[in-house]
Structures are given as C-alpha cells and as structure tokens.
Amino acid sequence: xxxxxxxxxxxxxxxxxxxxxxxxxxxxxxxxxxxxxxxxxxxxxxxxxxxxxxxxxxxxxxxxxxxxxxxxxxxxxxxxxxxxxxxxxxxxxxxxxxxxxxxxxxxxxxxxxxxxxxxxxxxxxxxxxxxxxxxxxxxxxxxxxxxxxxxxxxxxxxxxxxxxxxxxxxxxxxxxxxxxxxxxxxxxxxxxxxxxxxxxxxxxxxxxxxxxxxxxxxxxxxxxxxxxxxxxxxxxxxxxxxxxxxxxxxxxxxxxxxxxxxxxxxxxxxxxxxxxxxxxxxxxxxxxxxxxxxxxxxxxxxxxxxxxxxxxxxxxxxxxxxxxxxxxxxxxxxxxxxxxxxxxxxxxxxxxxxxxxxxxxxxxxxxxxxxxxxxxxxxxxxxxxxxxx
Numbered sequence: 001x002x003x004x005x006x007x008x009x010x011x012x013x014x015x016x017x018x019x020x021x022x023x024x025x026x027x028x029x030x031x032x033x034x035x036x037x038x039x040x041x042x043x044x045x046x047x048x049x050x051x052x053x054x055x056x057x058x059x060x061x062x063x064x065x066x067x068x069x070x071x072x073x074x075x076x077x078x079x080x081x082x083x084x085x086x087x088x089x090x091x092x093x094x095x096x097x098x099x100x101x102x103x104x105x106x107x108x109x110x111x112x113x114x115x116x117x118x119x120x121x122x123x124x125x126x127x128x129x130x131x132x133x134x135x136x137x138x139x140x141x142x143x144x145x146x147x148x149x150x151x152x153x154x155x156x157x158x159x160x161x162x163x164x165x166x167x168x169x170x171x172x173x174x175x176x177x178x179x180x181x182x183x184x185x186x187x188x189x190x191x192x193x194x195x196x197x198x199x200x201x202x203x204x205x206x207x208x209x210x211x212x213x214x215x216x217x218x219x220x221x222x223x224x225x226x227x228x229x230x231x232x233x234x235x236x237x238x239x240x241x242x243x244x245x246x247x248x249x250x251x252x253x254x255x256x257x258x259x260x261x262x263x264x265x266x267x268x269x270x271x272x273x274x275x276x277x278x279x280x281x282x283x284x285x286x287x288x289x290x291x292x293x294x295x296x297x298x299x300x301x302x303x304x305x306x307x308x309x310x311x312x313x314x315x316x317x318x319x320x321x322x323x324x325x326x327x328x329x330x331x332x333x334x335x336x337x338x339x340x341x342x343x344x345x346x347x348x349x350x351x352x353x354x355x356x357x358x359x360x361x362x363x364x365x366x367x368x369x370x371x372x373x374x375x376x377x378x379x380x381x382x383x384x385x386x387x388x389x
Contacts, residue, residue, distance in 0.1 A: 003120055005182045006069070010120075012175035013072060013113050014133035018140025019079060019168055020106050020341075021254070023048050024228025025144050026086070026099075027348070028247060029161050034092055042352025045225050047096055048103035049348075052341035055104055057201045059111040060335025068119060068331075069179060071112035076176040078105030080169060087165040111338045115330045118323055130316040131268055135261040138312070140168070142254035145247050204329070204336045213322040216377040217340030219370035220314050222347025223284070226370070227253060227307055229348055230363040237360050238295055252301055253308040260312025273317050277378035280317075283310030284371045292364055314374060321381070343370070 023045040031041040063071040082101035089095045114130065121129040148161035205211045228250055236246035260280075268276055287306030294300045322337045323330050347366055354362030 005178065006116075006120060009175055009179040009182060010113060010117055011133060011136045012171060012178060013076065013109060014136040015140045016076060016079060016168065016172040016175050017106060017109055017113065018137045018144065019083070019102055019172075020048065020225075021137070021141035021228065022144055022164065022168070023099075023348075024225055025148060025161075025164070025247060025250065027229055028232050029148065030095060033159060034095075036092075038352040038355045040352075042349040044096070044099055045229070045348040046346075047099040048106070049221070049225070049342050049346075051100070051103035051107045052110070053339050055107040056111050056335045056338040056341075059108040059338075060201065060332050062108070063112045063115065063331050063335075068112050068116040069182065072109060072116055073176060073179050075105050075107075075109035075112060076172055076179070078108065079172050080176070083165045083169040083172065087162050087169070107338065107341070110341060111335050114319055114323065115334050118330055130320055131261055131264040131313055134313070134316050135258060135265065138254055138258035138261050140171075142251060142258055143167070145250050145254070149248055201332055201336060204326070204332060207326065209325040210322055210333060210336060212377050212380065213318050213325070213337055214340045216318050216374050217315070217337055218343035218346070219373040220311070220318065220343070221341045222343035223367045223370035223374075224311055224315075225343075225348050226351050226363055226367045227304075227311070229351065230360075230367065231304055231307075233355070233363070234291060234294075234360055235297075235300060238300065239297055249301070249304060252304045256305045256308025257312045260309040261316075264313040264316070268313065268317070273321055274378055274381040276313055277317050277374070277381065280310045280312065280314045281371060281375040281378055283307070285368075285375070286310075288364060288368050288371065292361070318374075318377070 027041050027044045030036065030044060031038075059071065059075075062074070066074070079102060082098050082105060085094060085098035085101065089098055113133075117129055117133065144164050147164040147167055151160035151163035154160070205214060231249050231253060232246040235241050235249040239246075264276070283306050287303045287308075287310060290299060290306065291303035294303050319334075319337060322333055326333050347370060351363040351366045354366055356362075358365075
C-alpha cells in the first residue's frame with residue numbers, strides 16, 4: 001500500500017516536473033507581454049535551466065543525507081511559491097526571479113525523483129517505469145498550451161494564459177501532501193557510496209558511459225526546449241498566425257510526445273535501448289528536415305508530429321542507461337547527469353541570437369546539431385548491453 005502511494009505521488013511529481021515544459025510557452029507569452037527581443041527572451045529558459053548545472057551536485061548530497069523522499073518533498077515546496085509568483089508577477093525582474101526559483105526546485109526534483117523511482121522498481125523495468133513518468137510529464141506539457149489558450153478565450157485578457165501556473169500549483173501541492181503522508185520509507189543515508197567533494201562527484205565524468213550520457217542529455221534538453229520555442233515562431237512566421245493560435249501548434253508536439261511515451265512503456269520492454277534511441281533520432285531528423293522547408297499548415301503539423309514522436313523516450317532512455325551503468329552510486333550519478341539539463345539554458349540562448357541573426361532558420365540549425373550528437377551517442381551504444389563502446 002505504501003509503495004502504491006509512493007508510486008502515485010511519483011507520477012504526480014512527474015506531472016509537476018512538467019513545469020519545465022512551461023518554459024517554452026512562457027517565453028513566447030512573456031516576450032509578447034513585455035515586448036522583449038529574441039535575445040532577451042532567450043534568458044528566460046536560461047534562468048530555469050542553468051540551475052541544473054549549479055544545484056545538481058548539492059542536491060545529490062542533500063539526497064544522501066536526507067533521503068530521496070524528503071528531498072523530493074523539499075523540491076515541491078520550492079516549486080509551489082515560484083508558481084504563485086509567476087502567476088501574479090507584473091515586472092520583468094519578478095518574472096525572472098520566479099523562473100529562477102522554479103529552476104532550483106525542478107533541479108532538485110529531477111535529481112531525487114529518478115533515484116526514488118529506481119528504489120521502488122526493479123532494474124529490468126526501470127526504463128519503462130521512467131517512461132510512464134514521462135507520460136505524466138507529457139500530459140502536463142500537453143495541457144499547458146490548452147489551459148493558456150482557454151484562459152485567454154474565456155477572459156479575453158492577454159495575460160489570462162497565466163492560469164496554467166495556478167493549475168500546476170494545485171497538482172504540485174497535491175503531490176507534496178500525498179508524499180508527506182506516505183511516511184518514512186528509507187534510511188536517511190544512501191546505502192551506496194557518496195563522494196564528499198565536488199571534485200569526486202565530477203570524477204564520475206571520467207567514466208565513458210557517464211560522460212556520454214551527460215552530453216547526450218545536454219543536447220536532448222536543448223533540442224526539446226528549443227522545439228517548444230521554435231515551433232510557434234515557425235507557425236506565426238510562415239502562416240501569419242497570432243501568437244495565441246500559433247502556440248496551440250505546440251499541442252501537436254506534446255500529443256505526439258505523449259503517444260510515443262505511452263508506446264514506449266511497452267516497446268522498451270522488448271527492444272534494445274540503442275534501437276529505441278536510433279528510432280527517436282531518425283524521427284527527429286525527419287521532422288526537422290520537413291520543418292526547414294514546409295510552407296503549408298499540414299506539412300508543418302506533420303513535421304511537429306514527427307519531432308514529438310522522436311523526442312518521446314530519449315530522456316528516459318539516456319537517464320536509465322546512466323543509472324544502470326553505475327548501480328552502486330545512483331544518487332551521485334543522477335546528480336551528475338541532471339547537470340546536463342542545463343542544456344535548456346545554453347541552447348535556447350544560442351537560438352535567440354541565431355534567430356536575431358538568421359531568422360527562422362537559425363534555431364533549426366541549433367536544434368539539428370543537438371539531435372546529431374544524440375544520434376552519435378546512440379550509435380556508440382552496444383546493441384546487446386547498451387553500454388557505450
């Protein structure tokens with residue numbers, strides 16, 4: 001019963017983690033609300049994602065001493081006020097503060113939630129279970145643009161899209177309450193070894209499997225966040241749509257990402273991680289190629305659908321690969337790999353500058369570079385064991 005409650009709370013936590021997918025949506029809307037340039041708007045996802053680089057290892061140490069459940073709970077209690085601030089903020093700097101706080105909370109959540117799930121589920125089914133969590137995260141991402149558009153339609157106010165922050169606050173609070181009622185489930189100290197210094201933590205990057213997974217996550221997150229920012233811009237620029245309607249195009253991306261994640265819950269039990277990664281990368285490249293030349297609505301939607309299917313399971317595959325590579329140090333491995341989520345800070349910023357310089361084609365070039373590296377990572381995995389060769 002306690003395990004079931006924890007798994008339910010974990011699924012709600014994955015939904016709350018969908019706040020990360022709000023970044024692309026919020027970037028476009030805040031840009032319109034505050035008349036920001038592409039370069040200025042590029043700092044918004046950066047303030048959310050840069051914390052993955054700065055806070056991941058301290059969060060791993062926190063998890064070692066407090067335990068996985070308490071660390072997850074702490075993350076939720078940081079995310080909640082950030083959503084409240086984002087809902088009410090009117091000034092540019094208060095918005096940036098809310099995004100930064102959200103980034104800190106989400107960083108701690110990502111570091112601690114995957115090991116919590118790994119402690120509840122056997123290694124054989126870890127990838128599919130993490131993918132189930134990604135389904136919950138995908139549902140959150142899918143709901144976000146719909147809630148934003150519905151809020152504007154009902155109220156007629158251009159800032160009513162912020163209702164999405166209120167919805168995520170309710171779910172995050174529910175996850176915190178359910179998790180806090182589950183009681184103590186583990187020893188305060190991790191059973192595995194835990195490095196005592198930043199240098200020792202980073203020494204894990206000397207392991208080829210960990211270093212490759214770190215860079216692959218960096219590139220994957222850069223492409224994922226980049227797509228959610230670039231897709232509305234493509235629709236608005238090529239079809240002359242207002243932002244509200246163009247943003248709904250992201251819904252197709254999240255629907256297909258959810259469909260791919262649901263399929264992955266089953267498929268990842270019967271096909272190798274390497275083949276699953278290669279399939280995802282192939283779909284992504286096909287979608288980007290089509291988006292580069294598409295001029296009609298149906299071709300753009302098809303491109304977005306291919307990208308959504310391609311990105312559905314890549315993150316879960318890479319993270320599970322890293323966790324299984326060093327099962328005796330999952331807490332620290334999770335912290336180090338989570339640093340790669342800082343790609344959500346680096347690549348959207350580069351996309352902003354590329355967009356200012358080269359227009360709509362600029363972001364697609366950055367996204368393509370990210371996807372190509374993930375493809376290289378997949379090709380280097382052994383088809384039998386999944387280890388980096």
